[in-house]
Amino acid sequence: MARYQQYFALAKEKGLEALELYLYKKYSLSFSLFHGEVDSYALEDARGLAARGIHNGKIGYATTEKVDKEATAFVIGKVIDNAKAVDKDDPAIIFPGSPKYRRANVYNPAIRSLAVEAKLANLYQIERKLKEADPRIAEVETVSYSETDDEVVLMNSYGLELKNKSNYFYYYASVMVRDGEQTRTAYKIHLSRDPDDFKIDEFVKKIVEEAIGKIGAASIPSKKYPTILTPKVAASLLSAYLDGASAEEVQKKSSLLAGKLHQLVASKKLTVLEAPLTRNCFFRYFDDEGVATSNKTIINKGMLETYFYNLLTAHKDNVTTTGNGYRNGGGKIGIDFVNVFVKPGRKSQEQLIAKLKEGLLITEVQGLHAGLNPQSGNFSLQASGFLIEAGKISRPVNLITVAGNLKDLFLEVKEVGNDSELQLSSFNVPSFLVKNLTISGQ
Amino acid sequence: MISKSIALKVLNLATATGSDFAEIYLEETLSASLSLENGAVETSTSNITYGAGIRLLHKLQSVYGYTNDVSLKGLSVLADSLAKSFHEPRQVTVSAIKKIRVKNAHPIERPLHEVPTTEKIALLKDASHIIQNHDQRIVRVQTMMMDSLKKVYIYNSRGEMFIDQRVRGRMAFMALAAENGKIETAFEGPGAQAGFEFFTKTIDYKAKALEVAKSAIRMLHAAECPSGKMPVVIGNGFGGVIFHEACGHPLEATSVAKKLSVFADKVGQKIANPAVTAIDDGTIPNAWGSNNIDDEGHKTQKNVLIKDGILQQYLVDDFNGRRMGVAGNGATRRQSYKYEPTSRMSNTYIDNGTSTPEEIIAATKFGLYAKSMGGGSVNPTTGDFNFAVSEAYMIRDGKVAEPVKGATLIGNGADILMKIDMVGNDLLRAQGMCGSVSGSIPVDVGQPTIRVSEITVGGRGGSI
Secondary structure, three states: OHHHHHHHHHHHHOOOOEEEEEEEEEEEEEEEEEOOEEEEEEEEEEEEEEEEEEEOOEEEEEEEOOOOHHHHHHHHHHHHHHHHHOOOOOOOOOOOOOOOOOOOOOOOOHHHHOOHHHHHHHHHHHHHHHHHHOOOEEEEEEEEEEEEEEEEEEEEOOOOEEEEEEEEEEEEEEEEEEEOOEEEEEEEEEEEOOHHHOOHHHHHHHHHHHHHHOOOOEOOOOEEEEEEEOHHHHHHHHHHHHHOOEHHHHHOOOOOOOOOOOOEOOOOOOOEEEOOOOOOOOOOOEOOOOOEOOOEEEEEOOEEOOOEOOHHHHHHHOOOOOOOEEEOOOOOEEEOOOOEEEOOOOEOHHHHHHOOOEEEEEEEEEOHHHHEOOOOOEEEEEEEEEEEEOOEEEEEEEEEEEEEEHHHHHHOEEEEEOOOEEOOOOOEEOOEEEEEEEEEOO | OOOHHHHHHHHHHHOOOOOOEEEEEEEEEEEEEEEEEOOEEEEEEEEEEEEEEEEEEEOOEEEEEEEOOOOHHHHHHHHHHHHOOOOOOOOOOOOOOEEEOOOOOOOOOOOHHHOOHHHHHHHHHHHHHHHHHHOOOEEEEEEEEEEEEEEEEEEEOOOEEEEEEEEEEEEEEEEEEEEOOEEEEEEEOOEEOOOOHHHHHHOOHHHHHHHHHHHHHHHHOOEEOOEEEEEEEEOOHHHHHHHHHHHHHHHEHHHHOOOOOOOOOOOOOEOOOOOOOEEEEOOOOOOOOOOOEOOOOOEOOEEEEEEOOEEOOOEOOHHHHHHHOOOOOOOEEOOOOOOOOEEOOOEEEEOOOOEOHHHHHHOOOEEEEEEEEEEEEEOOOOOEEEEEEEEEEEEEOOEEEEEEEOOEEEEEHHHHHHHEEEEEOOOEEEEEEEEEOOEEEEEEEEEOOEEEEEEEEEOOOOEO
8 A cells, every 4th residue: 555655644744643544446347138138338447535634633534536646735735724624622533443353354256257148148037037927017127237346445644554345246127017007116136245146036036026916006094004014114214213323413412312322212022233243245344434343232122222433422422432433425424334133033024914904014115315304203204015904915005105203113113023134225124013103095 | 638639549449349429428526515513614525526437339228437547548448348348340430529619608706616715614604603593492503515616528439529617516504403302404405506606695595594493493393294185285496396206207218218207108298287387497597407518518408398288308318319219408417427327307397377376375275385395206117206395384274374294295296297286476496416327416496386286195193
């Protein structure tokens, strides 16, 4: 990493107290089919540098995708200017390093070494099988493949140098089904770091089942229904709820979990862990401040055990950071979490369904960025899924909204299933059975 | 930028294997942001975005790649690896590159990157104080300013070269009010393709800051919105997000070309109530969503999408236009060189009608007045959409009554277009960021006050 020494040299010359560089490199290849032909092929090769530096006790930021001599002067100059602009009374912290790191190699060279022809052959097969599966499949909208290598290097003027490289691939397909005047769509993503665990027939079957299952969907009467959330839906709502466990949100009075440490914030059926050291494509052994990460319990049988901390928020609360300082772009280090999972229960989704005389299985929610207020926890979301009658799925449902408050929802989880599924968000959670949710339809 | 001779070499390398079109899109963007918490500067950042994307087209196939290495070597490696997708004899040879003049329609008085940071901070502190001082229940205030200077260089195998410069600035205000464990937030984000004068002269930022504070406080005491089907009057300005999501996206060639849109094959047909005329206009001077040229080099246009309820045309990029048999109409956009360009909206709005907003409310016996909207999303194939309402009131006996919160509007785009039965005369545009296949881009949404005769309203306040 000698080429970056000029940054540290210039920083020293200009009187910076400390400097950190975060270097990222991304390679990705994707292609897609439409009507039996490759209609798009994309190659990405990107790199960049994000810098943070301390000047007169304040922290300044700069990023660049141009890496030359001029860029070095730009970055150091802007770090100083930007530090001078800061007047909030926060301590400026750049981290010298943790005593121990639990490094692991999660990069799988098998993904890139597999021939492009083989990946393409899979796409042709998926498209053909989707078309042949059912006459009501009117169009295979997209079949695509994508593989990505991500590399981050963190280095600072205290001599710390950490590197993490990971990769993954995914297959994606979406179909449109038509029955009379009704049009429905369904899609699926298979994300993994092991090319061997992709089973085409299973992938195709799931998309077809979902698409065909939606035909004839209609609204239902407005009232409260006992509701089962599929792993995908449960994961997105849990993720929104855990945003409130960010110490920054709590300290800035923007969280519904403020003041709830060591109190019940969820049903006793719920135990939630963050396990960044899980050896999958989301693995991280250091956060974006260079702090060693660790696996930990966040909610233990409904009880909130800890907030998520970075160095600054930990300093304010006089605690140790939990290693959850992550970047969101080129500025301030925010708080995030990776590889969150919920301790599974014993029952399958079918067994949960069998328990309900009348209820709802929600398979999709839309508009989380707008219909859910992460501060108050109130949500009102467009949803679709299936009506459950006499312990069985009776018909598809769409154009309904599900409304409530996240805290109430998680307190009312009656049971969790055993069907955990890894999502693109890195959440790995099973189905949840919730006592009652307010549904508006007809 | 790169020299014409480098562009020429790379384009000829890219077209060596039979592609019928090649294009280099090079970008250098200088951007900055300032973020204040409760009136104190927390973060100040400066960023350089720099790189090039190369696109090859071969009939209905597209191949795209990008790199930060814009040297002859870096671009040649990329062009060469992209060209490997095709195996035919050369069809196109580029012999010379000619610069095409781009006329600037967006005059700037004081470019934001030249304004001292202290001046920007003074404005943000003032806005923050206005919000904080409005009411002691406002416990958190965020004020931000973002600006960017984007230089774009486009070279293509027709031998054309375009250079464009895009200057944008935006302020954002967020107020968080809390009382007895209840939390409400409000947001405003005025922006333009203009300089500092937009904040100091064009808009009244003090009034906007105060409105954010008032809105957060008003919602603190609002009852939960009831649910059910009812007439909904949607306020002007950001209310236009409903048209943007439910109708604008399905009119993009991205979904129309492959006939994956509910509006495919419907030009000349009635798709909306005759009260509705809708326009996408990328030429409005200094508007947030405008551009001089689109990202293929075409001049932006004022495109009438729907006239008196009849579908006139789609938003088309050259590549999707091939499948549709029409030419691009200046609507091709992308977030940056990291995205392959495609058809997108610019400043999209429902045009003025004849009713006053007061007449529309007075003509509604019972319903919801969605004064300001949050965001939403749509499935372009089915047209199913959802929107969050950020400030709402019940309408009772033709009058605006009590405030309600937590409302969501859901429905189907094709269905709702037919049900817009009153259109006001108070057209206003508002700024937003639109995310889709070619990334996140600045757009204006807009409309006058309109009434939809029936929408499903979701809320936690029980059935109506």
